[in-house]
Amino acid sequence: MELSKPLNDYLERCCQSLFDDIQNDRINEVIQLSDVAAVNPKRHLTKGSLARCVEMANLSTSGSFPNDWCRKAYSGGMKFMNGDTILARITPCLENGKTAYINFLDEGEVAFGSTEYIVLASKGLLPAEFFYFLARNRAFVSYATNHMNGSSGRQRVSAQDIEAYRLRMPSSSQAALFADFARPIMEEILNRSLENRRLSSLRGALLPKLLSGEIDVSKVEIPTPPNNHFVFPHNPMRFAQMMNYTTNRLGRTAMEATIDAILAQMQPFLSSQQLRQLKHVLHFELIEKIHEQSTGPDEKLLPLFLTAKEVEGCSPKTIAYYESTLMHMTQSIPKPYTQIDSNDLRKYLNSYESKRGAGKVTIDNIRRIMSSFFAWLEDEDYIVKSPVRRIHRVKTATVTKEVLSDEELETLRDSCAAPRDLAIVDLLASTGMRVGELVGLDISDIDLQERECIVTGKGNKQRPVYFDARTKIHLTAYLNSRNDHNPALFVSLGGSNERITIGGIQTRLRNLGKSAGIRRVHPHKFRRTLATHAIDKGMPIEQVQKLLGHAKIDTTMHYAMVNQSNVKASHRRYLE
Missing domain, CATH: 1.10.150.130 (Tyrosine recombinase, N-terminal domain)
Structure with missing residues (x-):
């Protein structure tokens, strides 16, 4: 039983290393935790009903599996299901790392625990396991600890502060890679932990009978342990890849420490010669062999x-x-x-x-x-x-994508309560720039007199874009309302005055659209709207291409949806 713990710890370190790599990838945009996770989601559990309970004392400070649980009548507390992550929000439990990943319940079962838990549940954009390793991440724990409030000795972090935590959003391919990597590991840890729980229960039942002599084992034949004692993930290639990755990331020292822990646990059962042989085998299989594969x-x-x-x-x-x-x-x-x-x-x-x-x-x-x-x-x-x-090109269906009408644009403008939001809507609508280009703009890039600005597009290519008089007026009003010294053109609201992020603009526009009753409002919709309106009003397609910063004119044609009424008028003009 004791042998499983160092192995489980090592497997968790594998996942944590991959998680940390993703969070250190500065290409990924910064988002709020509430964008991808529900904090303390609603779960239904009838008061007085018998349910599994995980007490604070049974949360591990280093592993994902709780030390124990019990069944008792529900009288209150945080509720959770499989796929949720629970962590302590109160001092000193939070600093000590009391956290668990819930994957041992029955399907649809709801369990409960302390009122001092924070529950994290994936909204479906990221794998559920991601949030367990977020809760174990040093930067997250440090953030939560620094945001504790309350009297000395009873300080706790609020759910609102946890929701506001900023992290880097993995790309879809990174999220898929993490799920493929972490899911089998967490299942393996679960299987080992459940087996340990069964063995511990069996030991507790048999030990008193052995000590009292009720059970005589003097004539029991002890079978030879099978060679496949270690139950690694079912896919050997997958396990080799995991060991390959973690050996490179964590280094030979970490792997050697794990081998030493295994040898220490096996010392009571093996002779010195057998221990030397086991060390040789583990060293070859887990270090030398993997190192050879990694340099193939x-x-x-x-x-x-x-x-x-x-x-x-x-x-x-x-x-x-x-x-x-x-x-x-x-x-x-x-x-x-x-x-x-x-x-x-x-x-x-x-x-x-x-x-x-x-x-x-x-x-x-x-x-x-x-x-x-x-x-x-x-x-x-x-x-x-x-x-x-x-393998030939995959045929894709041609879908007519929506653009914003003049009425919808005016409605969006009317929904803007802050001068910044109004300036963003006008700048996107009149220039058609990409959202990544918008967040990269500095105040110095704007020429209000000439009503133009320089943006840096894909491939670090710069181009001028132009805006109308209305945008100039609203930009001027917004800049006059600023009292900070940040060189960024658009900064976040609420006093932090940091450069606004892509995720921040997407969320703000989505909320503006909801309040205005307009479906699917996002930055790219303004770009498509500009291209369509420009072509409808007779702008040559080559100039639209330059305006949008496209390398190929085919890309411009994909953006621009020609108004069907204009097609009908042209047919009557040229063909009738």
Whole structure:
């Protein structure tokens, strides 16, 4: 039983290392926790009903599985279900790390615990396991500790402060990678912990009978332990990948410490010669063998490809997207790149689409990235022929996307209570700039006299965009209302005066749309609206292309939805 704890601790460190890497990825946008997680979600439990209860004393300070639980009548407290993360919000339990991931309940079962718990539940955008490792993250614990309020000795952090915690939103590929990595590990930890619980219960029942002599084991034949004592995840390739990743990230020292912990637990049962042999086997299997795999040819090809893309001028975001997409493919197809064929890739794309409910556009994007990678392998003579050549472009349905009408734009303007929001709506509507370009603007980039500004678009390409007189008036009013010294054009409200984020603008526009009764208001809708209105009013498509900053005119045509009434009028003018 004691052997499982160091293994469980090590597996958790694997996941924590991956989580920390994602949170350190500065490409990812910063969001509030409330955007992706429900804090203290409503769960139904009838007072007086018998339910499982996890007391504060039974939360572990280092592991995901509670030390124990009991069944008793519900009389109050925080309620939770499978997939939730619970953590202490009161001192000193919060600082000590009392946290648990709930995955041991029956389907649909609701359990309860202390009123001093914070419950985190995924809203579906990120895997549930993500929030357990968030609760274990040092930056999160430090934030929660610093936001405690109350009298000395009874300080606690509020749910509102937890909701306001700012974290980096993983990309969809990073979230999928984390789910594939963490889910089997958490299931393995659950299985080990449940087995330990059963063995502990059995020991408690048998030990008094053994001591009293009620049970005689002198003639019991002890069976030889099976060779497969260690129950690693069912997929050996997956386990090898996990060990590969964590050996590289955590280093040989951490793995050696785990081996030493295993040997210490096995010392009462093995002779010195057997311990030496076990150490040799563990060292070879968990360090040397994994190190050999990590330096194999496949491990070097992907970094070389990404370096080539960087030399070609791809942006950091593009390179990160390539890397996460190809890493997921590599982990899903347990073959060297030189042995992957077209059928392997077709099965992977089909599985990805069915399991994740991905759209055809997403699948074709993955196909294009794989095509670029295997074409590079072919050009560099690592493979004879790219297996993606036989996989044709994925056909996607043409969907007519909505634009904002003049009436809807006026309604949105009327809904803006803050000068900043009105300036944002006008600037997006009159320039059609990307939301990433908007958040990067500084006050110095704006020329109010000429009603233009310089934006930095994709690939760090700069271009001028132009705004109307109404936007100039509202921008001037907003800037005159500012009393901070931040060079950013748009800053957050509430006194922090930090540069506004992409997520902040998206959330603000979504809320403005809801209050105005307008569906699906988002920054990109303003861009599509501008392109459509410009073409409807006769602006040449080449000028619209320059205005939007598109490298290819085909992209501009995808944005612009020509008004059907204009098509009808043109038909009557030219063809009748």
